[in-house]
Amino acid sequence: MTTSTSAEHSRRDFLYVATGAVAAVGTVAAIWPLVSQMNPDASTIAAGAPIEVDLAPIAEGQAIKVFWRSKPIYIMNRTKKQIEEARAVAVSSLPDPQSDQARVKEGHDQWLVVIGICTHLGCIPIAHEGSYDGFFCPCHGSQYDSSGRIRQGPAPANLAVPPYSFASDTRIKIG
Amino acid sequence: MSGPSQYQPQNAVLKWVERRLPIGGLIHSSFIGYPTPRNLNYWWTFGAILSMMLGVQIVTGIILAMHYTPHADLAFKSVEAIVRDVNYGWLLRYLHSNGASMFFIAVYIHMFRGLYYGSYKEPREVLWILGVIIYLLMMATGFMGYVLPWGQMSFWGATVITNLFSAIPYVGDSIVTLLWGGYAVGNPTLNRFFSLHYLLPFVIAGVVVLHVWALHVVGQNNPAGVEPQTEKDTVPFTPYATIKDSFGMTCFLVFFAWFVFYTPNYLGDPDNYIPANPGVTPAEIVPEWYYLPFYAILRSIPNKLAGVVAMFSAILVLAFLPWLDGAKVRSARYRPLARQFFWIFVVVCLGLGYLGSKPPQGIYVVAGRILTAYYFFHFLILLPILSRVEKARPVPNSIADDVLGKAGALKAVGSAIVVLAAAGLLLIGGVSQSRAEEETPPTLSWSFAGPFGKFDQGQIQRGLKVYKEVCSNCHSLNYIAFRNLADAGGPGYSEEQAAALASTYKIKDGPNETGDMFERPGRPADYFPAPFANEQQARVANGGAAPPDLSLMAKARGYDRGFPTFIFDLVTQFQEKGPNYIAALLQGFEENPPADFKLPDGSYYNKYFPGHSIKMPKPLSDGQVTYDDGAPQTVQQYAADVAAFLMWTAEPKLEARKKLGLQVMIFLIILAGLLYFTKKKVWADAH
Ligand code: FES
Numbered sequence: 001m002t003t004s005t006s007a008e009h010s011r012r013d014f015l016y017v018a019t020g021a022v023a024a025v026g027t028v029a030a031i032w033p034l035v036s037q038m039n040p041d042a043s044t045i046a047a048g049a050p051i052e053v054d055l056a057p058i059a060e061g062q063a064i065k066v067f068w069r070s071k072p073i074y075i076m077n078r079t080k081k082q083i084e085e086a087r088a089v090a091v092s093s094l095p096d097p098q099s100d101q102a103r104v105k106e107g108h109d110q111w112l113v114v115i116g117i118c119t120h121l122g123c124i125p126i127a128h129e130g131s132y133d134g135f136f137c138p139c140h141g142s143q144y145d146s147s148g149r150i151r152q153g154p155a156p157a158n159l160a161v162p163p164y165s166f167a168s169d170t171r172i173k174i175g
Numbered sequence: 176m177s178g179p180s181q182y183q184p185q186n187a188v189l190k191w192v193e194r195r196l197p198i199g200g201l202i203h204s205s206f207i208g209y210p211t212p213r214n215l216n217y218w219w220t221f222g223a224i225l226s227m228m229l230g231v232q233i234v235t236g237i238i239l240a241m242h243y244t245p246h247a248d249l250a251f252k253s254v255e256a257i258v259r260d261v262n263y264g265w266l267l268r269y270l271h272s273n274g275a276s277m278f279f280i281a282v283y284i285h286m287f288r289g290l291y292y293g294s295y296k297e298p299r300e301v302l303w304i305l306g307v308i309i310y311l312l313m314m315a316t317g318f319m320g321y322v323l324p325w326g327q328m329s330f331w332g333a334t335v336i337t338n339l340f341s342a343i344p345y346v347g348d349s350i351v352t353l354l355w356g357g358y359a360v361g362n363p364t365l366n367r368f369f370s371l372h373y374l375l376p377f378v379i380a381g382v383v384v385l386h387v388w389a390l391h392v393v394g395q396n397n398p399a400g401v402e403p404q405t406e407k408d409t410v411p412f413t414p415y416a417t418i419k420d421s422f423g424m425t426c427f428l429v430f431f432a433w434f435v436f437y438t439p440n441y442l443g444d445p446d447n448y449i450p451a452n453p454g455v456t457p458a459e460i461v462p463e464w465y466y467l468p469f470y471a472i473l474r475s476i477p478n479k480l481a482g483v484v485a486m487f488s489a490i491l492v493l494a495f496l497p498w499l500d501g502a503k504v505r506s507a508r509y510r511p512l513a514r515q516f517f518w519i520f521v522v523v524c525l526g527l528g529y530l531g532s533k534p535p536q537g538i539y540v541v542a543g544r545i546l547t548a549y550y551f552f553h554f555l556i557l558l559p560i561l562s563r564v565e566k567a568r569p570v571p572n573s574i575a576d577d578v579l580g581k582a583g584a585l586k587a588v589g590s591a592i593v594v595l596a597a598a599g600l601l602l603i604g605g606v607s608q609s610r611a612e613e614e615t616p617p618t619l620s621w622s623f624a625g626p627f628g629k630f631d632q633g634q635i636q637r638g639l640k641v642y643k644e645v646c647s648n649c650h651s652l653n654y655i656a657f658r659n660l661a662d663a664g665g666p667g668y669s670e671e672q673a674a675a676l677a678s679t680y681k682i683k684d685g686p687n688e689t690g691d692m693f694e695r696p697g698r699p700a701d702y703f704p705a706p707f708a709n710e711q712q713a714r715v716a717n718g719g720a721a722p723p724d725l726s727l728m729a730k731a732r733g734y735d736r737g738f739p740t741f742i743f744d745l746v747t748q749f750q751e752k753g754p755n756y757i758a759a760l761l762q763g764f765e766e767n768p769p770a771d772f773k774l775p776d777g778s779y780y781n782k783y784f785p786g787h788s789i790k791m792p793k794p795l796s797d798g799q800v801t802y803d804d805g806a807p808q809t810v811q812q813y814a815a816d817v818a819a820f821l822m823w824t825a826e827p828k829l830e831a832r833k834k835l836g837l838q839v840m841i842f843l844i845i846l847a848g849l850l851y852f853t854k855k856k857v858w859a860d861a862h
Contacts, residue, residue, distance in 0.1 A: 012856055019849040023421075026842055033263035037238055041260040046658045046700035 050175030220423025293505030326447030400505030436836025467531030616759030638820020
């Protein structure tokens with residue numbers, strides 16, 4: 001064996017490091033598709049397109065449940081009393097302060113549209129139950145008011161409002 | 176040399192663990208300090224390559240199982256959904272389906288290496304037998320995996336192979352019923368095959384552990400076939416073998432990637448893109464290529480039970496090899512006669528493989544019988560005699576001597592090439608004679624062919640128009656949703672255009688609150704509606720032949736290109752049999768069939784349709800579809816356009832595949848180059 005100079009050494013080290021680095025990059029890149037495949041596939045995403053719901057059959061004081069992106073959506077036609085109750089409470093006293101006006105569409109104040117998934121651990125609250133004329137979650141006793149806001153119990157936040165808009169006075173488009 | 180582990184951890188935690196569970200020592204003595212003969216050649220890297228392939232198959236398989244539905248009605252669909260909708264689903268599926276073939280290529284090389292260098296001889300008999308067991312398990316796993324996509328070949332392959340057991344006297348039929356869980360191959364069969372296909376790879380992994388364990392007890396064989404005696408004969412596994420194996424694995428990955436990204440369906444059978452149909456057997460049932468030699472043996476014997484026995488014996492005989500070949504000298508390098516017979520045996524195996532893919536008629540049957548006889552002659556007569564009469568050349572005294580006196584390696588490669596070329600020529604001779612007068616579709620030039628191929632958007636759009644206005648009256652397109660028209664690598668419509676097209680269709684939906692079905696305008700997520708409600712309706716409306724779904728047509732049709740063209744097709748990436756066939760078929764109608772041809776009533780004569788009698792009347796005529804981009808409005812153009820469109824519907828991720836393929840290839844070649852130089856540097860001190 002010949003005696004190796006330090007230049008030779010550093011060239012060799014560079015080769016080793018470069019090989020290792022390229023191999024490492026390749027390994028990481030190879031993992032990407034293995035993880036990415038877990039995300040919703042194209043047909044699932046396509047099935048999550050916006051839906052239209054006809055409000056005409058929902059009488060005052062009634063609520064219906066529709067599904068959008070596999071989530072239950074409550075559409076509630078609120079009574080005068082429910083609206084008044086929701087607006088009477090001092091916003092700052094709420095656990096998750098939000099005014100009722102901010103949770104409904106202007107001019108369509110009787111319509112409450114919320115995702116029916118309890119913000120505690122994901123059970124479906126029951127409409128028209130509980131002490132606040134809104135929703136009651138049977139799992140761990142969270143109480144939501146007639147605006148879908150959390151009032152009592154372990155849930156940390158108000159029921160979420162999904163993206164939606166009024167296509168006409170009696171039709172909404174969710175999504 | 177091997178002995179108690181030299182592993183001495185410095186770190187306190189590692190020390191603590193090591194005293195309680197000496198796993199570090201195990202890893203160190205198995206994969207780091209393990210002495211490997213210094214004269215190993217690249218044929219020895221296939222052990223590592225096989226471990227890698229087992230890993231690839233298990234990882235991709237577990238992922239595919241997350242998306243696959245093992246049900247007779249849904250399996251085929253779920254596989255298509257994986258390829259079309261799941262992120263990188265096409266990649267994972269092609270990795271797994273081609274990975275099986277790569278696994279077998281590697282195992283065959285590994286086995287032939289063992290045969291050539293006598294790796295099965297004392298004291299490695301158990302090591303060898305464990306290998307035969309792994310090979311058998313691989314065959315079972317591969318077979319059951321091939322059933323899962325539930326295509327025509329899956330179904331009929333399962334039927335034929337399970338029926339092998341019916342040859343067993345007295346209990347055969349009961350065993351077959353037991354395997355099926357029904358009166359024929361069906362949903363219960365599919366379910367149990369899925370379960371076992373998931374299980375067996377882990378059994379293989381277990382036997383691999385035993386195989387490696389046995390290997391580490393007796394040590395590796397080597398090209399010289401003499402045992403290491405001194406330190407000078409071996410090098411530590413890491414870094415020497417590790418780096419060499421890494422280089423070998425990366426080169427193998429280049430080969431693998433070629434199939435996955437450029438010719439993913441080369442090794443598959445087009446019939447398996449037709450959903451399983453228990454009422455129709457494909458014209459020719461051919462197993463996956465890796466079973467072909469044994470399939471040829473099965474068919475060569477004109478008696479059911481004897482054929483099955485011969486086929487299984489052909490594999491089991493391997494387990495007795497250590498006792499059939501009693502020669503003291505291991506390596507065929509020093510056995511001039513054994514070496515020549517080895518190569519003859521290789522050619523016989525390849526020949527059997529080729530014959531297994533051919534219809535069992537005429538010359539093929541005779542050739543099959545001769546080669547089958549030779550196969551058994553080689554093991555049962557030739558090797559035992561040879562080991563007694565052959566005079567071996569002197570073997571080197573030690574491995575170190577072998578390394579110093581290097582030669583012969585090139586000669587071996589040379590003789591291999593000569594033998595293979597001779598075999599090739601023989602086959603060409605045989606085949607060109609028996610070439611049928613069947614007309615094959617002309618080879619057209621397609622924009623999507625080759626490594627950089629892309630769909631011609633204008634052509635795909637025109638093809639869609641032809642489909643909508645003509646084909647869709649009778650043919651469904653079940654796997655294509657309107658949203659797909661806006662997918663990247665497709666006809667290039669915008670999402671709005673796709674939605675607009677969807678809304679012109681009426682889609683059946685429901686039931687609504689009152690329990691009624693209703694019609695609504697289509698949405699992007701909807702699929703092209705079928706022209707007939709069910710197969711029976713389609714059949715009645717079309718003179719007794721249901722028009723097939725067109726989604727996968729471009730991959731579900733092929734034709735024989737013959738030897739040696741089919742080998743060149745791998746290199747030129749020829750994957751366009753389907754579109755060639757479709758374009759030819761649409762133009763292949765002839766008013767006046769040949770005088771000697773008897774056309775059944777209600778059928779039409781088509782030059783390219785197998786059997787020439789087709790139920791579909793000539794669908795296209797010049798000027799029938801109006802193009803607004805100035806393309807010629809001729810049958811020829813329509814046919815090419817719709818064929819290109821159907822290639823897209825069959826392989827919607829083609830562009831993404833070829834693009835990623837280029838990136839992967841460049842990466843792997845760079846990595847292989849770096850590994851090669853690193854290997855050279857590392858080994859510089861060892862020689
Ligand atoms: S999930 Fe509703 S209260 Fe816990």
